[in-house]
Amino acid sequence: MDSPVHRVSLGDTWSRRVHPDMASERFIQSFSVEQLTNILDGGAQNTALRRKVESIIHSDPEFSVKDNYFMTQNERYVAAVQKRFHLQIIAKRLGWSENSPEFYYAYRYSLPGQPQRYQGPCLWWATPAPCPFPHRALSGELALGLHTVFLKSLQSLGSEEQIAKWTPLCNEFRIIASYAQTELGHGTNLRGLETEATYDAATQEFVVHSPTLTATKWWPGDMGRSATHTLVQAQLICSGARQGMHAFIVPIRSLRDHTPLPGVTVGDIGPKMDFDNIDHGFLRLDHVRIPRENMLSRFAQVLPDGTYVKLGTQQTNYFSMVVVRVELLLGEIIPLLQKACVIAIRYSVIRRQSSIRPSDPEAKILDYQTQQQKLLPQLATAYAFHFLASNLLKFLHSSYDAIRNKDFSHLPELHALSAGIKAMTSDLCFQGSELCRRACGGHGYSKLSGLPSLVTRVTASCTYEGDNTVLYLQTARFLVKNYLQTQAIPGSTQKSLPPSVAYLTAPYLARCPAQKAADFLHPKLYTTAWAHVAARLIKYSAHHLETLIRSGVDWAEAWNQTTVIHLQTAKAHCYYISVKSFTETLEKLEDKPAVRQVLKRLCDLYALHGILTNAADFLHDGFLSGAQVDAVRTGYLELLGLVRKDAILLTDAFDFTDPSLNSALGCYDGNVYERLFHWAQKSPTNTQENPAYAKYLRPLLQSWKSKL
Amino acid sequence: MDSPVHRVSLGDTWSRRVHPDMASERFIQSFSVEQLTNILDGGAQNTALRRKVESIIHSDPEFSVKDNYFMTQNERYVAAVQKRFHLQIIAKRLGWSENSPEFYYAYRYSLPGQPQRYQGPCLWWATPAPCPFPHRALSGELALGLHTVFLKSLQSLGSEEQIAKWTPLCNEFRIIASYAQTELGHGTNLRGLETEATYDAATQEFVVHSPTLTATKWWPGDMGRSATHTLVQAQLICSGARQGMHAFIVPIRSLRDHTPLPGVTVGDIGPKMDFDNIDHGFLRLDHVRIPRENMLSRFAQVLPDGTYVKLGTQQTNYFSMVVVRVELLLGEIIPLLQKACVIAIRYSVIRRQSSIRPSDPEAKILDYQTQQQKLLPQLATAYAFHFLASNLLKFLHSSYDAIRNKDFSHLPELHALSAGIKAMTSDLCFQGSELCRRACGGHGYSKLSGLPSLVTRVTASCTYEGDNTVLYLQTARFLVKNYLQTQAIPGSTQKSLPPSVAYLTAPYLARCPAQKAADFLHPKLYTTAWAHVAARLIKYSAHHLETLIRSGVDWAEAWNQTTVIHLQTAKAHCYYISVKSFTETLEKLEDKPAVRQVLKRLCDLYALHGILTNAADFLHDGFLSGAQVDAVRTGYLELLGLVRKDAILLTDAFDFTDPSLNSALGCYDGNVYERLFHWAQKSPTNTQENPAYAKYLRPLLQSWKSKL
Secondary structure, three states: OOOHHHHOOOOOOOOOOOOHHHHHHHOOOOOOHHHHHHHHHOOHHHHHHHHHHHHHHHOOHHHOOOOHHHOOHHHHHHHHHHHHHHHHHHHHHHOOOOOOHHHHHHHOOOOOOOOOOOOOOOOHHHOOOOOOOOOOOOOOOOOOOHHHHHHHHHHHHOOHHHHHHHHHHHHOOOOOEEEEOOEOOOOOOHHHOOOEEEEEOOOOEEEEEOOOHHHOEEOOOOOOOOOOEEEEEEEEEEOOEEEEEEEEEEEOEOOOOOOEOOOEEEEEOOOEOOOOOOOOEEEEEOOEEEEHHHEOOOOEEEOOOOOEEEOOOOHHHHHHHHHHHHHHHHHHHHHHHHHHHHHHHHHHHHOEOOOOOOOOOOOEHHHOHHHHHHHHHHHHHHHHHHHHHHHHHHHHHHHHHHHHOOOOOOHHHHHHHHHHHHHHHHHHHHHHHHHHHHOOHHHHHEHHHOHHHHHHHHHHHHOOOOOHHHHHHHHHHHHHHHHHHHHHOOOOOHHHOOHHHHHHHOOOOOOOOOOOHHHHOOHHHHHHHHHHHHHHHHHHHHHHHHHHHHOOOOHHHHHHHOHHHHHHHHHHHHHHHHHHHHHHHHHOOOOOHHHHHHHHHHHHHHHHHHHHHOHHHHHOOOOOOHHHHHHHHHHHHHHHHHHHHHHHHHHHHOOOOOHHHOOOOOOOOOOHHHHHHHHHHOOHHHHOOOHHHHHHHHHHHHHHHHHO | OOOHHHHOOOOOOOOOOOOHHHHHHHOOOOOOHHHHHHHHHOOHHHHHHHHHHHHHHHOOHHHOOOOHHHOOHHHHHHHHHHHHHHHHHHHHHHOOOOOOHHHHHHHOOOOOOOOOOOOOOOOHHHOOOOOOOOOOOOOOOOOOOHHHHHHHHHHHHOOHHHHHHHHHHHHOOOOOEEEEOOEOOEOOOHHHOOOEEEEEOOOOEEEEEOOOHHHOEEOOOOOOOOOOEEEEEEEEEEOOEEEEEEEEEEEOEOOOOOOEOOOEEEEEOOOEOOOOOOOOEEEEEOOEEEEHHHEOOOOEEEOOOOOEEEOOOOHHHHHHHHHHHHHHHHHHHHHHHHHHHHHHHHHHHHOEOOOOOOOOOOOEHHHOHHHHHHHHHHHHHHHHHHHHHHHHHHHHHHHHHHHHOOOOOOHHHHHHHHHHHHHHHHHHHHHHHHHHHHOOHHHHHEHHHOHHHHHHHHHHHHOOOOOHHHHHHHHHHHHHHHHHHHHHOOOOOHHHOOHHHHHHHOOOOOOOOOOOHHHHOOHHHHHHHHHHHHHHHHHHHHHHHHHHHHOOOOHHHHHHHOHHHHHHHHHHHHHHHHHHHHHHHHHOOOOOHHHHHHHHHHHHHHHHHHHHHOHHHHHOOOOOOHHHHHHHHHHHHHHHHHHHHHHHHHHHHOOOOOHHHOOOOOOOOOOHHHHHHHHHHOOHHHHOOOHHHHHHHHHHHHHHHHHO
16 A cells, blocks of 8 residues: 555556656645544544455455446346445455444444444444445445345334344345335425325234325435345324324335335336435335334324334434444545645646746646646635544434443434535535536536546535525524523523524624734634624524514514524534544644644634635625635735645645546546547447448448448 | 417326416416516517517427426437437428528527528628527527537638638538537636647648647537537637637548547547436547638638738627627526516415414415515526626627628727626526526435536536636726726716716715615616726726736736626626616606516615625715615515515416426426426336346345244
8 A cells, every 4th residue: 555656556567657747746745635634533543443444445346346336226236236235245355343433434424533433332322333425435335235224224113023023134144124214205304205104003014105105215325226125214003193203114115026015116216416326116015014013113003903113203213314424424425525625726837828927848737726726725715624524423423422321411403414415415415526626617517537536426415414595594593592591580690501503692793803813824814704603693683583573474484584594593503513523633642733824724724715705705794804805815826826835745645545536637647638538439439340330431431432 | 379378388288277266376466477578588579479489489399398397417418419300390390481480480580579680791600500508498408509609610710712612511401510619627728728729731631639638628519429620719820820720620520420530539428417308528639630711711821831811800799698688688598587476486486384473364475575685686687697698688789780881899898798797697587597596495416406407507607608707807897997987087978988888977965865665666766886996996997907907016916806796797787788678668658558567676685785785885885874774675575575576477477388397396287296297207217127126125125034
C-alpha cells in the first residue's frame, strides 16, 4: 500500500509515471497528509486496519467493479449477489466475525475510530451487521442488504422464540429475507398503509391482503427477484377491531423452485435512476394465509381466540429510524461528495484550458477563480460534514448509554438533530456532487469519469429514510417548541434548553462587530453570526405561527401556512450546528498545528461560503451591512487561493485506496486521458458488432454503391 | 384529438375514466386553455398543424418510445437510427418537403408561429433541416443529427463546387456524415485544438494527424458507430506555417463494409449519463491523406503549390453558434422543464399523503405550502422562458434581416444575450427539473415516472454548446464594456446603448417605493427593481476590475480575480431580461383578459420568486429593507395559492399530446398508479428468468433443503 501509483489502479497497467502537473501539486507538503488521514480515521491504528481490509478486498478480482458502467440492470444485480456471497466466504475464511472491526471496514459505515465499540449485548441497531448502504470499500455494489434489515427488525420486534427460530435461518442464508413497508400509495404517512392482516381464529391464521392497487408494496429492496420471505408491515385487524401497524413474516417464494407462492404477485419495479444492483420490488397479496406465530410479538400479541394484548411501547423502534439516519451519513451520503471532490479537483489540475494572460501557456483550470469557487467550498463541506456526522454519532452513543440507564431525555434533541442533519447533508452533498460533475465539462457527463453515478446515487438520499422537506419540518417543530418554552418560562436559563438550541437564550447582539475581511476569519465570530441568524429565524417563524393562530386560524392550518418559513429556519439552524461542530473539532487539534491550520482554513471557508450563500438572512435585520458582506466576500476569495494550494493533498487525505473509486478522472497519478481512452475502447459498443449496421446502414450505403 | 383521455395514452388500454382528483381540478375553467395553447403555438393555425403532425407521428408504432426505459445503450441507438430513417420515409410519403412547416413540427425546434419563415435563399443556419435536439414530437430519440450539422457547416464554409458535390450525397444518405471538433484535451479553447492537417504539395494532399493522445477527437455525435465521413476541425499547416483552424472532410469508414479506413482508429466513447440514442465517438488519425479539395474553402484556400489564400472573414460562422444556442432553447432545454412540471404537478393532485388537520382525509400534496413552493415557481419559470426564448428568436430574425442589409451592429448584443440566456435557462431548467423530480418522492426516482430522464438530459445542456460559466462571463464582458462606455462619454444617452442595457442610464432610484405585499404585484415596479440590482452589480464589478487594474494588476489577472462577481452580475442581468420579456408579453394580451390574468400571476410569481431567491442583492444597498422582503414573501405565498388553483390547466395548456411524454405520473387522466403498476410488470426483469437464481440463490436454498 506504500506505492501511491498502485493505489488507484483500475486493474490495468499504466505508464507508471505520475503526471507532472499532479506531482507539482504534491511538491510542497505544508502538512502531514498521513496525520490528517489518521484524524479522519479516528487514529493511526484504524487507518492501518482499514487499509489492510481494503487491500484484501481490492486485490480480490471477485470484488472488482471496473466493468460496472458497461453492465445492464440485470448484470449489475447478478454481480451484486455474487459479491455478497463472496464476502461471506472471505469473512469466514479470514475469521472476520460479525463483531470484528474488519467486518466494519469491509462495509465501512460506522464511525471511524469506533469499530470496536459494539461488543455488548445484541441490540438490533447496534449489531455490526452489514449496512444496506456500504459505500466505501465496496462502492455500494452489494445485494441482499435488506436481509439485514429484516434481521434487525426481527431482533427489535420479535419475541425471544421468534428470534431463536428465524435468526439462524437468516444467518445461514437458508431463507432470503426482505422488509416490506412502503406502498404504491403511501410512503411518508405510515399510518396510511393499506395492507391488511386479518386474524382468523378458526384456523389461527392471519389473512394478509392488499385490498387496493395502491396497497401494493413498492420499493422494498431485494424483493423484486431474490427474497423468499418478507416482513410485511400491515394494518392488524382482530376481533373486528383495527389495531394499527404490525409486522408479519410472509413467505412469498417457494423454497423449492423460487416461484411465487399462491396468492402472491411479486416482481421488480423496473428501471431506476441508479441502484441497479438492488432488485427493488412490488408485492400484491391476495388473501395469503400465514400462521399466528408469524406476527412479531415483542410489543403486542394476538391470542389464539383473537384477543389483542399490548406488551409495551416501541421506544426502540422510534430510536431505530434515528440510528439508520445517522449511520447513513458516514456510510453512504458523505463519501459520495468526498469522492466527487477527489475526482473533480484532481481533474482540475491536469486539465489545462485557455490561458489567463494571452501570452501564457494554458492554465490548470483550478487556477481560474470560478473553478475554485465551484470546487473548494465543496471540499470544505465534505470535511465539515465528516466532523459533523462523527460528532452526531458520538451524541448517539452517549444518548444510548443514557437510555440504558432509563434516561430518555435526549431523544427529542437527537431526533431533531438527526432529521435536520440528514436533510442538510443529503441536500448539499447532492448539490455539491452535481457541481463537481459539471465543473468537469463534457468529461463529467461520461460515466467513465465516475461522477454521474455519484450524482444519481446521492440524489436518492434526499428521499429515502425520510423526505428532506418532511425531516426539516420535524426539526422546525423541535425549534418552535423549545423557543415557545423559553417564552413561557420567563427567566428560563440556558440550562433548561437542550445544548443544540442553547443559543436561543444567548445574549442578543444587534450588529456584527467585524469590519474588515480578516475580522471574519474567527470561529467564535462566525459561529455567533450563524447563531444570531438561526435564533432570529426561529423567533420570526414562531411569532408568525402565533400571529396566525391568534387571528383565528387553527394550529394545523397555521402550521401549513408557515412551513416555507419554518423550512428556512431549520436550514439555518442545521448550518449553525455544522459550523459549531467544525470549530469544536479544531479546538481538539492544538497539538497538531500544521493540520489544524489547513483545517481552520476549510472551516473558515465553509462558514463564509454559507454566509455568502445566505447573505439575505444576515442583511435582513442589519446584523451585517452590505459593506460587511463585501468584506466577507473578500475574505472568502482570499481563502479560495489559500485552500487551492493544498487542494490535492486534501483529496489525498481521504485516502480512497479503492479501484472502486472507479473513475478515470480521479486517478491518484493524474493520467486522466490515458485512462479515459483506454477504458472507452473496452466499451461493449466497441467490442461488439454494430447492430444497426446490417439492418439500416448497410442497405443505405449499398443503394449508393448500386448507383455507381 | 378531441378526447382528452386519448391524448396521453401510453399505447395501452386503461380504465377510460378520468381520475376524480384530476377531474375536480378541471371543473372550474377560469380561462380558455385552448386560447393559451394557441398563444404558446403562435396562433390557432399553428396549433392545428402541430396537432396534425404530432398525431401522425404518435399513431405510428415505428415512432413509439414506450419501451425506451427498458433498453440498453445499444438498443436505444438502433431504435434511434430506425426512427431517423422512418421519418425520411414518412416525410417523402406525405410530401413534407424540407422547407415545410410539417417538417418543422415533426422536429419542433423552431419558433412557434414562425415555421413558414425560412423560404428564402439557402442560408445554412436558416435551413429548416433536422435540429440535433428535437425534443418535442419525437422525444429526442433520433440518431444522425450530426449529419445535418455537417450539411450546415458545408453550406457555410464550403465553396460552391464543394456544396454542389457533397450536398446530394448527404441528402440522399449516400454517405453518413458527422462533425468532429472537440478533442480529449480541448473543448472550450478552440484555438488549442491539436489535430493537424499538413499540406503535401508533392501529392496535393493534406496529411491529417492526431499528434498526441489529447488530440483524439472526443464526443462527436454519430461518429462512434455510424459515420462514414466526418468534418474534422484541424490546425492547417502549409508551406511550414500554421494557419489556424480549418475544416476538412475526412472519410473514416469504408463505404463497402463500414470498417475503419487505414490510419483511422474510431469508436464509441462509452456510457454516458444519458443520450444513449447517440453514438458519440472518438477518432484518432494516423497520417491520413485526403485530397486538397477536401478542405472547405469558402473563406480560405490552399493552392496546389501550398500557397495559403484568405478569401474573407467568417462572419457567419460566428453567427452560427448564436443560432444554435437560440434554437436549443425551444427545441430542447425549455420543453424538458415544461414536461417535468407537467409530470410533477399532475402527480401532486393525485397523490394524497397525510392530512393537514388530524381529522381530515389525506390531502392532495399540492395543497401543502412546501409542495407549492417547489413546483409552482418552476411552472412560472417554464412559461417565462418560453416567452423569453420566443422574443430572443424574434430578435435573431430581425438581426438577420439587418445582416442581409450589411448592418452587423446588433451582433455583439445578440451574442451576449444568447450566451447569457442559454446559460440561465439551462441552469434553471436543470434545477427546476430536479426539484420536480424530488417533489415526487420515491416515484420520482423511478424512470417510469419520466422524470429521471428529463433531469439527466437537461443537465447536459449546461455544458454543451458552451459551458455556462464561460457563457455568463461573455455576457459579463459585454456588460462591463457597455458600462465603461457610459462612463467614458459623459452625457451619453440611452440611445447609444443597446436596448438590453439601456437601463444602465435610467434614472437612479435609491429605495423601492413599495410598502405592502400588493404593491409588489406590478410589472413596472419589479422590472425596475431588477434593473436596479443588475445596474448596481454591473457598476460594482466594473469598479472592482478598474480598482485592481489601477493597483497595478494587469487586465487579464484582474479579470480572473473578479470573475466570481462578474458571474453574479451576468445572472442578475439575464434575470432582469427574462422578467422584462414576460411583462412585454403581457402587454400584448390586453384583448384576452382571462388568459392575461393567469399569465400575469405567473409573471408576478416568477419575478417575486427571483427577488426572494436573490434577496441579498436587493438588501445589499438598502434598495429593499428587511420588512419589504417580508412583504415580497407575503405576496409570493399568496400567489402560490392563486396559481395552485389553475395549476393543472396550466399544464394542460402546454398540450404535450405525445405518448412520448412517456411518463406514468404525468398522464392526462391521472391514473398514475394504474400505469406505474402495469408498466413495471412489463419490465424485462419480470419477463425474463432471474439470472442470479440458478448460479447463486438456488444452491443456497438447496443446501438448506439438504439439511432437512
